[in-house]
Amino acid sequence: MRAAAQRGLWSDALRRLLANRAAATSLLGLALLAGIAIVGPGLSPYAPDQLDWSMMGSPPDWASRHWLGTDRLGRDLYVRTLHGARVSLAIALQATLVSLLIGVTWGAIAGYAGGRIDEVMMRFVDVLYALPNIFFVIILTVVFERSPMLLFLAIGAVGWLTMARVVRGQALSLRHREFVEAAVSCGAGPGRVVFRHLVPNLLGPVVVYATLMIPQMILIESFLSFLGIGIQEPLASLGNLISDGAAEMESAPWILAVPATCLVLIVFCFNFLGDGLRDALDPREY
């Protein structure tokens, strides 16, 4: 019998992920979309805020190189949608990162500490759960200046609740395991135990949940931009492009169709990828 090649948890998971057709396609699709969003605008002769006076509200037209048409002000829709996708993706990724930092820290501390501290910390999470988090984001955007930077901070600052619950559950189940006791008996302080020993061991569910969080964040950002509370003109985001399109859809449906398709594609891909990751990292599901 040949010795099995050494395989760790992560390489195993990767193999399972790539065997899942929907997830692998989504991963490829996302990579492609991200690539186009980065390189694509450079291929067009137009800038995102450039007005083409001769082609206002034009449908897709190859001769003038407005591949996906223009909006009411004559701005190239292809370039604007890709810029919007960049902004939306960047904000979603940063917001996820912020939520990740807060949620993992909060949950790991609560779970490791246990007892009274855990109860108080999780009760706070329960209370904030009572209100859909979009409302907190709206309050934060009312209170602070509207800028892309604060937008992702605000979205991230309210998105960490579920993450905290997931991590706390994991931390609770891990805190009496031998490796934690070993670390404690070697003289590691609580901070070191939590961040050097506990957190690396609960990354599996965190990665899955983070992947599923990104599309949520994209939707929240687009939602706010659609309502006019998020990203402001002249900066494009998928949300405010869809909002523009919705206003013009009767006479120029492509202004809505282009960004809406892009958004739906991104959200679809992330959802399938997240589901695939969950199956890949949690073999019990099979």
Next chain:
Amino acid sequence: MVGYALKRLLGAIPTLAVIVVVTFLLVRLAPGGPFDEEQPLPPEIRANLEAAYGLDQPLTVQLARYLRGLLRGDFGPSFKFKDFSVTELIATGLPVSLTLGSVAMLLAVLLGVPLGVVSALRHNRPTDHLVMGLAVLGIAVPVFVVAPLAALVFGIYLDWLPVAGWTPGEWRDIVLPATTLGLPVIAYVARLTRGSMLESLRSPFVRAACARGVPRTRRIWLHALPAALAPVVSYLGPAAAAVLTGSLVVETIFGLPGLGRYLVQGALNRDYTLVMGMVIVYAAMMILLNLLVDIAYAWLDPRVRPGTRH
């Protein structure tokens, strides 16, 4: 049962109180004030205005005053809708939002559950694949994309239903907004129902009913379905959150004079009292809905029902 409901209702009060205090403090964290106009006001006028709204008092005094007002049902004056108190705006908007939300939730249950059951009965056949495919679409396509499309197709191309506006008692006004609002929830309920129905159809008690000669229709709807409803009921809480959030967009797109529109306009105008009032009302609705869901859950599932002994 009544005791349980009362206990839960009392337990909701601290939650609401914390939300009120947190939103109040968040709003007061703001670097600017409601009277920061493009042209700065003369200091005397500004001082007078602030005194009139009580903004010159220390924070704790303001909070106490606001809380006392809330207990009397007074949400304070709106800063930007001059001549209107927030309470008046809530009174005009709440009925609209409540109607819209409850119709959407009702649609979700009345359409989602049967769709899920049919899907489960036709497991892995074309009907099942069609329903579940549509469900995935319904979940992934956000309300702010569906709503304009629905308005375009049914309101303008087909001209079946009005695209905007609200006349009390006119049911045609609410069909389009409530359906688009309910769509993701319908889809999710259908998926949940299908999953738990598949499980419940295979369970021993349904087979026992079959063996006893209980007719098929009765077996499906009266034996298998009630047992399969638990996950759907517990999803209704998050569903209510989704509906409330979605109603912000739907009310804006279809021009309904509900709470959502005031919240959005309040946010755009930085009308602090208005936004706070709306958030408190939404939070109260959320908490109440979750309470109802828990009670319904306890009523449906005897294992959770408090006070029963086995």
